[in-house]
Amino acid sequence: MKIGKETIPKTSISTSDEHTIVVRGRDLSRELIGKISFTDYFYLLVTGREPNAAATAVLDATLVAIAEHGLVPSVQASRMTLAAAPDAVQGAVAAGILGCGSVILGASETAGRMFDEIRNRASKSNETIDEASLAVVKSYREARRAIPGYGHPLHKERDPRVNALFTVAQESGANLEYVAISEAVERAIPKVVGKDLKLNVSAAIPAVLLGVGFPLNALKGVPILARTGGLIGHLTEEFERPIGFALSYQATRELVYDGDVPEHVTLGSRTS
Incomplete structure (x- = not known):
């Protein structure tokens, strides 16, 4: 990322004095606290604009969708720490x-950038979104790049969160342009990869958020914010029902050492 040439630090997000805290041009104490939800506040912080009803519904739905999914690696790392x-x-x-x-x-961020690439290609070349999607998927495949947001180790059909998010976007009146692009990519993948890789939540999130004006560069922040909430839930449970060491012990029990062993050492049955 290019570093700017500013010599004086400037921000349009927040300032304060002895009596007032200003956030995005609003008086925090008088205009925001108790008058705006955290979802709307997050949108305001990121974009500088208060969301419309569609943006609120979509952003809130994505935060709920990605906050929790069991003992995934991030949760295990957090609990063991x-x-x-x-x-x-x-x-x-x-x-x-x-x-x-x-x-x-x-x-979510890389999928969003792929969708934006497809959109730009289609608008500049007069290709349909299916044609542009097929071309971009081919270019990813040729470059040995993963197609972000497609396929899931558990959800072999579409991740159930995908249709839920698309329904929220449709019912709230959000722009569905990127949803259509994400589905065009799903159609293109079997033609290039040779097998179906269905949409997962990481593709659905940018598909709906870009349609409500959420910035491309901030997409990664949505799952980070959401998962923070989920982690705090897991850590609260960890205090009450600790399993962090059990996770560590389980990994140790399954461990197979396949390295060298000194001649005078005889290891147990867990060696290869």
């Missing part, structure tokens, strides 16, 4: 969030 350092909840939350990348949680 808390088990090792129960006095540092913030460290346990951070441990879970630090794993947000191209495979876990970060695919």
Whole structure:
């Protein structure tokens, strides 16, 4: 990312003095606290605009959709970190969030960039979205790049959260242009890859959020924010019903050592 040439730090997000805190041009105490939901506040913080009804419904639905999905790697990392350092909840939350990348949680951003690439290609070349989607999927395949947001280790058909999010977007009156693009990609994949890879939630999130004016560069922030809420739920349970060390012990029980062994050492049955 290019570093700007500003020599004086500037922000349009927030300022304060002895009596007032201003956030995005609003008086925090008088105009926002108790008068706006956290979902709407998040949209305002990111975009500088208060959301319309469609944006509120869609953003809220995506936050609910991605907050929790069981003992996924981010949750296990968080719980095991808390088990090792129960006095540092913030460290346990951070441990879970630090794993947000191209495979876990970060695919929403890369899927959104792919959809934007398809949209731009279609508008510049007069191709249909199906033609543009097929071309972009082919280019990803040729470059040995994963197609982000498609396929799921558990949900072999469409991830059930996909249709739920698309229904919210449709019923709230959101722009469905990117939803149509995401479905065109789903149709293109079997022609290029040779097998069906269905939409998962990481593709559905940008498909609906881009349709309500959410910024492309902020897409990764939505699953990060949502999963933070889920992690806090898991960590609260961890204090009451700790399983962090059990997760660690289970990994150790399944471990197979296949490295070298000194001649004078005889290991147990778990070696290969």
